[in-house]
Amino acid sequence: MNYNSPHKGMTLIVKTITRITVGLILLYGIYITLHGHVSPGGGFAGGVIIALSFIHLMLAFGKEEALRRLPKPLVSLFESLGAILFFTIAILGFVGGYFFLDWLNKGEPFKLFSAGSILLSNIAIAIKVSFGLFGIFLVLVLLKFTPKK
Amino acid sequence: MVELHILLFFMIIGAIIAIEAKDLLSAVVAVGAAGLALSIAFLVLKAPDLAITQLVVEILCLIILIRATLKVDLPFSTSGRWLFNTLAVFVFLIIFLAFGYFALKELPSFGSPIMRVSQFYLEKAKELTGATNLVGSVILNFRAYDTLGEATVLFTAVIGVMAIMRRKGRKKVTDQEEPDEL
Numbered sequence: 662m663n664y665n666s667p668h669k670g671m672t673l674i675v676k677t678i679t680r681i682t683v684g685l686i687l688l689y690g691i692y693i694t695l696h697g698h699v700s701p702g703g704g705f706a707g708g709v710i711i712a713l714s715f716i717h718l719m720l721a722f723g724k725e726e727a728l729r730r731l732p733k734p735l736v737s738l739f740e741s742l743g744a745i746l747f748f749t750i751a752i753l754g755f756v757g758g759y760f761f762l763d764w765l766n767k768g769e770p771f772k773l774f775s776a777g778s779i780l781l782s783n784i785a786i787a788i789k790v791s792f793g794l795f796g797i798f799l800v801l802v803l804l805k806f807t808p809k810k
Numbered sequence: 811m812v813e814l815h816i817l818l819f820f821m822i823i824g825a826i827i828a829i830e831a832k833d834l835l836s837a838v839v840a841v842g843a844a845g846l847a848l849s850i851a852f853l854v855l856k857a858p859d860l861a862i863t864q865l866v867v868e869i870l871c872l873i874i875l876i877r878a879t880l881k882v883d884l885p886f887s888t889s890g891r892w893l894f895n896t897l898a899v900f901v902f903l904i905i906f907l908a909f910g911y912f913a914l915k916e917l918p919s920f921g922s923p924i925m926r927v928s929q930f931y932l933e934k935a936k937e938l939t940g941a942t943n944l945v946g947s948v949i950l951n952f953r954a955y956d957t958l959g960e961a962t963v964l965f966t967a968v969i970g971v972m973a974i975m976r977r978k979g980r981k982k983v984t985d986q987e988e989p990d991e992l
Contacts, residue, residue: 693862698941701858703949709866716873737972744965751958761954767940776941779950782957789961793968798874800975 670723679721686714694787698776704783708790715795724802733803736796743789750781817851820844835876842872859945 670676694707719727757764768775824844831837845868852861918924925932931948941947949957 698943698946698950700943701945702862703859703943703946706859706863706866709863709870713866713870713873716870720873740965740968744961747958747961751954761951761958763939763951770936770940770942776939776947777951779939779941779946782950782954783946786957786961790964793964794870796968797971798870800972801874801877804975 670726671721675721679717683714683718683721686717687711690714690787690791694783695773695780697783698779699771699773704786705790707783708787709794711787711791712794712798715791716798719798719802724799728799731795733796733799736792736799739788739792740796743785743787743792746785747782747789750778750785753778814851814854817847817854821847821851838872838875841875842868845871859943 690707690710690713692707693702693710694704697703697707715727715731718730751761754760754762754764756762763777763779765777767777774780821844824840824847828837828840828844831840845864849861849864849868852858852864931944931952935944935947935952936942939947939951941951
């Protein structure tokens with residue numbers, strides 16, 4: 662647990678600022694996702710902000726620290742899980758009649774728990790997008806080009 | 811409309827700088843400036859959903875592009891076959907403009923859409939779906955098939971990138987530990 666080792670990642674200033682801001686960025690992504698049905702935003706934008714918070718952590722602390730917290734198999738697992746979750750919401754429409762039918766209780770407008778399956782779909786898309794884009798960044802970082810002489 | 815035209819000119823200037831700049835990093839920054847101006851243009855046109863998504867995706871693309879261009883010295887050549895390239899560009903530009911002239915005449919003019927389907931969404935979406943963000947209610951309830959297709963496209967892209975750039979199967983050249991300069 663030597664966060665401040667000078668050999669990995671960026672300088673001490675960047676690491677200190679990152680430790681404060683990364684949680685706020687993650688929280689903002691979750692807020693954008695959960696309020697996708699009452700205010701502008703939604704699953705895709707929230708998911709990209711969550712992915713940016715992971716990338717922020719990775720750029721500041723180096724890839725070993727990020728890979729220790731979020732190993733690559735876990736990223737792949739969550740990415741697939743998000744896709745399956747969204748498809749399951751679509752399949753569950755058959756309970757009421759047809760594909761993608763929203764048979765949940767609509768609730769009253771402007772409340773957090775309203776709008777039936779839109780909230781659940783937003784969460785599923787956010788999981789999928791965040792871990793998918795972070796996976797792409799992770800793979801691009803781990804790839805080492807060998808320049809041809 | 812004046813601010814929109816200013817933003818469009820700014821984006822055109824940014825795109826030209828991105829093409830003409832010799833340094834790859836300057837080109838990436840110019841592309842980022844054009845993208846940020848596009849985000850403000852969406853905000854001027856009263857589409858905050860698109861503005862948020864454009865801003866966030868632009869930042870992500872900028873990080874990936876800067877990281878990709880800073881590390882690698884890509885060999886890029888600007889000479890050779892310039893006559894064929896210029897001719898091909900002009901021919902395709904003329905064909906595109908001719909088709910665009912006939913196609914754009916049929917479209918409704920800017921700022922006055924045909925409110926046939928969208929009028930129904932504006933009137934009924936709140937009581938039918940319970941969502942007050944109408945964009946969310948359209949993309950996740952009325953047009954959820956499109957979102958499923960979009961999710962499939964992203965999933966396929968991630969699988970493709972992970973399959974091409976996987977560690978297994980790559981040729982091992984040297985096992986020496988390179989200094990980690992991430």
